[in-house]
Every structure is written in C-alpha cells, then in structure tokens.
Amino acid sequence: MPAGFSPSELAYLLPEFVLTLGALLVLLADAFLSRDRRGAVIGLSLVVLAATGAALAWVGAPHQTIARGLLSMDAFGLFFKVLVLVAAALTLLMSGPYLAAEAMPAGAYSFLVLAATLGMFFMASGVELITIFIGLETMAVAFYILAGLLKPNPRSNEAAVKYFLLGAFSLGILLYGMSLLYGLTGSTNLGTIAAAVANPAAVGRPLLLVAVILVVAGLAFKIAAVPFHMWAPDVYEGAPTPITAFISVGSKAASFAMLLRIVVLGLPSMAEEWRTLFYVLSVLSMTAGNIAALTQTNLKRMLAYSSIAHAGYLLIGIVAATPRGISAMLIYLAVYTLMQLGAFGILVLMRRGDSAGDEIQDLNGLFQRQPAAAVAMLVFLLSLGGIPPTAGFMGKFWLFGAAVEAGYVWLAVVAVLNSVVSLYYYLRVVVAMWTREPEGLEPRMRPALALTLALALAGTLVLGLYPRPLFDLAETSAKSLGSAVWAPSR
Amino acid sequence: MGWLGLLIMTGLGLGFAVVMILLSSLLGPKNPTPEKLAPYECGMPAVGDARERQSVKFYLVAMVFLLFDIEVAFLYPWAVALRDLGWTGFVQIVTFFLILVVGYIYIWRKGVLDWGPATTSAARAAARAMRERNAA
Numbered sequence: 001m002p003a004g005f006s007p008s009e010l011a012y013l014l015p016e017f018v019l020t021l022g023a024l025l026v027l028l029a030d031a032f033l034s035r036d037r038r039g040a041v042i043g044l045s046l047v048v049l050a051a052t053g054a055a056l057a058w059v060g061a062p063h064q065t066i067a068r069g070l071l072s073m074d075a076f077g078l079f080f081k082v083l084v085l086v087a088a089a090l091t092l093l094m095s096g097p098y099l100a101a102e103a104m105p106a107g108a109y110s111f112l113v114l115a116a117t118l119g120m121f122f123m124a125s126g127v128e129l130i131t132i133f134i135g136l137e138t139m140a141v142a143f144y145i146l147a148g149l150l151k152p153n154p155r156s157n158e159a160a161v162k163y164f165l166l167g168a169f170s171l172g173i174l175l176y177g178m179s180l181l182y183g184l185t186g187s188t189n190l191g192t193i194a195a196a197v198a199n200p201a202a203v204g205r206p207l208l209l210v211a212v213i214l215v216v217a218g219l220a221f222k223i224a225a226v227p228f229h230m231w232a233p234d235v236y237e238g239a240p241t242p243i244t245a246f247i248s249v250g251s252k253a254a255s256f257a258m259l260l261r262i263v264v265l266g267l268p269s270m271a272e273e274w275r276t277l278f279y280v281l282s283v284l285s286m287t288a289g290n291i292a293a294l295t296q297t298n299l300k301r302m303l304a305y306s307s308i309a310h311a312g313y314l315l316i317g318i319v320a321a322t323p324r325g326i327s328a329m330l331i332y333l334a335v336y337t338l339m340q341l342g343a344f345g346i347l348v349l350m351r352r353g354d355s356a357g358d359e360i361q362d363l364n365g366l367f368q369r370q371p372a373a374a375v376a377m378l379v380f381l382l383s384l385g386g387i388p389p390t391a392g393f394m395g396k397f398w399l400f401g402a403a404v405e406a407g408y409v410w411l412a413v414v415a416v417l418n419s420v421v422s423l424y425y426y427l428r429v430v431v432a433m434w435t436r437e438p439e440g441l442e443p444r445m446r447p448a449l450a451l452t453l454a455l456a457l458a459g460t461l462v463l464g465l466y467p468r469p470l471f472d473l474a475e476t477s478a479k480s481l482g483s484a485v486w487a488p489s490r
Numbered sequence: 491m492g493w494l495g496l497l498i499m500t501g502l503g504l505g506f507a508v509v510m511i512l513l514s515s516l517l518g519p520k521n522p523t524p525e526k527l528a529p530y531e532c533g534m535p536a537v538g539d540a541r542e543r544q545s546v547k548f549y550l551v552a553m554v555f556l557l558f559d560i561e562v563a564f565l566y567p568w569a570v571a572l573r574d575l576g577w578t579g580f581v582q583i584v585t586f587f588l589i590l591v592v593g594y595i596y597i598w599r600k601g602v603l604d605w606g607p608a609t610t611s612a613a614r615a616a617a618r619a620m621r622e623r624n625a626a
Contacts, residue, residue: 024592031599105619152624 009066012073015055015081016121022048023114030107038106042096045110049089049117056081063480069189070131077125079330079477080257083337084120084250088113090341090452091246097446098242098348102150109149113246116142120254127265129178129188132258136174136222139254140167143247147239159238166221166231174218180211181266190266197269212270215262216277222255225315226284229308233292236304237358241351244300245344248307249337256314256333264321264481271321278319279411285312286418293425300358302425303343306384309422310336313415316399320406327478328402331470332395335383335463339392342380342456349373349449353441360429365438370445374433376457381426383460386419391463398471550602554594561590 026045033040061075071077092113099106115138122135144167148160182188184203185196200208217228224232236244263274289309296302314336317329349370350357367374383392396419403412463470525535568575568583575582597603601613 020589024589027592027596031596103619103622105616 009064012059012062012064012066013071014059015052016118018055019048019052019114019118019121022051023111023118026114027107027111030105030111033107038096038099041106041110042092042099045092045114046089048114049085049092052117053082053085056085061480065127069191070128071122071125072127073125075473075477075480076260077257079473080124080253081121083253083334084117084124087246087250087253087337087341088117090345090455091242091250093448093455094245094341094345094348094452095240095242096448098240098351100446101348101351102240104149104240109146112142112146113243115139116146116246116250120250123254124257126258127190127261129181129190129193129262132261133171133175133178136255136258137171139251140171140222143167143243143251146243147235147247149243150238150240153238155238156240157238159235162231163235163239170218170221170228172218173214173221177211177214177216177218180207180214184208184211190261193266194268197267200269208270209273212263212267212274213277216259216274216281219255219259219262220281223252223259223311223314224304224308225281225311226288226308229285229289229311232308233301233304236307237298237300241300241344241347241358244304245341248303248344249340252307252311252314253333253337256329260318260326260329260481263318264326275319275321278315279408282312282315282319282411283414285309285315286415287312290418290421290425293422296425297360298358299347299360299363299429302360302429303340303347306422306425307340309418310340310384312418313396313399316403316408316411316415319408319411320402322402322406323475323478325399325402325406326481327471327474328395328398330474330477331467332399334470334474335391335395335460338456338459338463339380339383339390342376342453342460343384345449345453345456346373346377346380349443349445349453352443355440357443360432361436362440363429363432364436366433366443369438370443373443373445373453376453377433378430379457379460381429383464385423385426387423389461389464391460391467394464394467547602547605550597554597554602557590557593561587 022045026041026048029044030041056078059073061073061078063074065072092110095106095109095113099109119135119138119140119142123132123139124135126132126135144160144164147163148156150156178188181193184207185193187193187196197203197208220228221231236248239247263270267274286309289305289307289312293302293305293309296305314329314332317325317332319325320328346363347358350362350366355362363377366377379390383390386392386396388394396415400412400415403409403415564586565583568579572579599613600616604613
C-alpha cells in the first residue's frame, strides 16, 4: 500500500466499489442475455443501487479525509450520495415503461445511469480539484450518450450534440479556472488552496478573481443558471424523458455539491466576490427562467425553464452562505428531486402510441381518464410552485428565510415575486388536466410507473407535513462542510 | 559550434527544396488539362464524389481501437516502473485491464466485431431490434 492509503480507507469506499462492480455486472448480464430483457436488466440495476445504499448505510459518515486527501467522507457527501441514489433509483424505476414504449434496449442505458451515479458520488465527496473534475467528467460523458440514445429521433440526436458541445465548452472554462487556481496556489487540494488564498493580495488578487469567475461560469453551465442556460431547454426536450428527469435533478444536485465544496471550502477569503456573482446569477435565473416558462406550450421545455428558475432559488442559499443557507439548499435540493421526478413520471405516463406526450395539450382531460395521476401531478405542480402543505413550500420558506436572516431582503422579495409568477404556468397545466376534453389514446398506468409516482408523491407530502428529520439531516450535513465563511465578514 | 552544423544542414535542405521547385516551374513544360488541375490528380478523370458514406462499423472499430490504444499507453509506463510500483501497481493496472475487458466482452457480444452476418445471439437480437424499429 502506498503511504497514506490503508486498507481501512478502502473500506470507506465500499459504496463506490459496489456501484462500479454492479455497473460492470449489468453490462455483462446484458451481453449474455440472449434476448433483450428490459425487466431483468433494470431489476438488476435497482438491486445494485439497493446494495450501494446498504453499503452507504454501513459506511455512514466517518468524517475522515481519505485517499491522501482526495475524498472527504463526511455527512455532507453522504447527504448528496443518498440524494442521487434515490434519484437514480426512481429514474430507473420509471425507465422500464418508457423504454418499452420507445422499443429501446435497456442494457447500455442502465449501465450509463449507474456510471453517471458513480461520477456524482465522486463529485459529492471530492475535496480535490482533479478528483472532482474526473467525477464531473464521468457523469457528463454518460449523460451525453444517454441524451442521444433515442437513435431514430432527430431531436434526441440534436440534444446529444448540443449537450456535448456546450458541456465540453463549459468543462474547458471550468478547467481553465482550476488551472489558474493551481498556478496561483501550487495545490489542487481545496484545504490547501483555502490556506494559500487566505490573504488574496499575497497571491495576486486580479488573477484570483479571474479564476473564481471562470470556475463559477463553468459550474453555472452545469446547474443551468442564466446566462449559461441555453442548452437546457433543447436538451431537456430531446433527451429520453427519464434521462431528462435525471439530468435535471441528479446532475444539478451533484453540481451544487461540487460548487459548494469549491467556493465555500476552497475560496472562503473570496466570499464577497462570489457572493456578488451568485447574487446576479440567482436574480437572472429566477427571473429569466420564469418569464420564458410562461409562453411554453411544450411541457418538457416548460419544466426545463422552471428548473432554470429553481437553480436561481437554490443559489440564494449560497449567496447567504450561512449554515442555515446551506442547509436550506440541501433541503430544497431533496424536495426538488422528488417533485421534479414526479412531474417527469407523469410525462412518461403520457408517452403513448405515436404521441411523445410532452405538449401541455396532451394532458387535456387527464382527470377524467386517470384521476389518481392527475391529482399526483397537481401535488407536484403545487409543490414546484411552493404552495403549502407540500414540501416545495417548506423548502422555499426555509430558503427565503435564510436569505432574510443573512440580510438579503431584496433577494428574498425577488424570489417570492418569482414564485407568484411561476404559479401561472404551473396552473395552466392543471387547467388543461381538469377542464379540457380528453383527446388521443388512453394513457396506460404500469405498475413500475405507479410505484415511482407513489414514492415521489409520498415524499413530497410527507416532507411538507413533517419536515423535521430532513431539516436535522440537512443541518448536520451543512455543518460538516466546515468552512471559514461561517464567521461573517459582513 | 555544434549548432552551426545544424544551421548549415537546415539551410541546405531549405535551399535545395526552393531551388528544385524554382527550376521545375521555370524549365518544366506547361500543358494544363482539367484532369491535371484537379486536386489529387493522377491522370484519370475523377469518378463521383470523394465524400462517400462509410459503414458505421468503421467508427465503432476506430473508437474501440482508441480505447485499447489508451490502455497500451498506460501499460508501457507501468511496465517501465514495474519494480518501483510493486504489487499495488500490479493490482491497479489489472483492475484497469479487467474493466476494459468487460467492455470488450460487451462489444464482442453485441456484434461490433462482426463484419459479416451477426454470429452471436445478442448481436442477432440487436440487429433484429434495429430492423423492427426501422420498419415501425
């Protein structure tokens, strides 16, 4: 064993090992199944995720930095790992019916979902720039392929090419920022960088500022914040629906984890500067996202713009950069994951016959045909809009409260106004479901999809009515991030 | 002093090329025909467009080649530093190798390496699924 890497440290990586081996097993199983058995492959992938979850529970959060300071096994990382694991499981669960409707093989698809999840794991616990970057790359490459897996569909091809080109471009910007940080501080370790830039004037403030701007811009692409959001609507519309859901929640959550680690852990002395940057990004994302969503007739595009707006809400937590702000972000990410996956589950339900089912008018009269699904969609939409008693309300309440507490009253006011605007387009969908006459083929509810929707619905309601456990978890996780920003400089 | 020889050599090489091109353009006979002026002229009239559709197999094989090329790029430095890296290095490179082998088995079974009719059942299934989708 090389210095600083003991067998007990390898044990901490058990979830990652289980996930890697499991993903390879899925690939082999698919290669040796004589026919394309979607159920078997997706079932095996879900077992792999369950085993990874068990390994995560066994490892827990030992609060140790392992692998020579590359990975931090803390509660913060664990929170995000559980979050993306749940997102991946729900995505795979709703993928079965969708792949059947599209006559798509499940082998490479499931493998890539697991590979993306593995990348997110490393993004969640990496505390060193190159480790984080490799995690990001693992996730991104899997998503580029997944976005284009609907091979006969030109929109899917377009989505894959756009995602790849803009993704590669943004990774280039991010990497340039990282290389500047390395050049200025002589280290890629976030802790060492924080110590080296404790006095920004000593390392050259202007260049440090350029590095911060480049890193933030590169990451803003990944979380789809305005003005780096142009790829989102096209990619969301073209990619297979469960993958759109996974990109919008998993990729976003993992990118936020990475963003928090880099700026809060690595650059606390530049807090004033990145606070200003995130303030601007937050206001732009909320406003532009919601206004663009107002005019959409395609539900997938509407949800894409709404997810841009949600990135704006989430950035409020990082502008506040208090333990409460960070924990509010974690809470909101968890809540957002459930309600967003639920809404995309309804889109999977609407995929029937030759209809892609992603126009708002495709949901016309859903209440007459599938009352339960229509009610579930109502809850998801109300939650996205932030109406009590759903989880979306608790998330927004905590997030905006954190902004006010940290002294950003105007930001909270803008966010509340935006939430009001967003209700208009969420309720348009509700109007279509309740008051219009149904048209087209009857949507068929499949057991796997019903289970996905039930889980997402239960999560959205339970977290709205009894959020205490989630709040406690998020608070512990946010504290474990441990940063010098906590001591307020303002 | 050692650099002077290099300079003379470079000068000679460049001078030779320039002189030869000048001579052939001054002394050579000029009798241009459309065939001779075409790019990549070889005396024959061009048939068709050079931009032809290639089988997607070429791209697949090129990508697979790239992967195993990268593998070799890792194997060489490992082999050179074999003694220093010891068993840790051995385990690491074998892990890397095994992961690539899984991918290799996968593409083999999926028929990427079949240039004729599909020979494995998985490849036949993939081909059948593609035909069905194209028919639909």
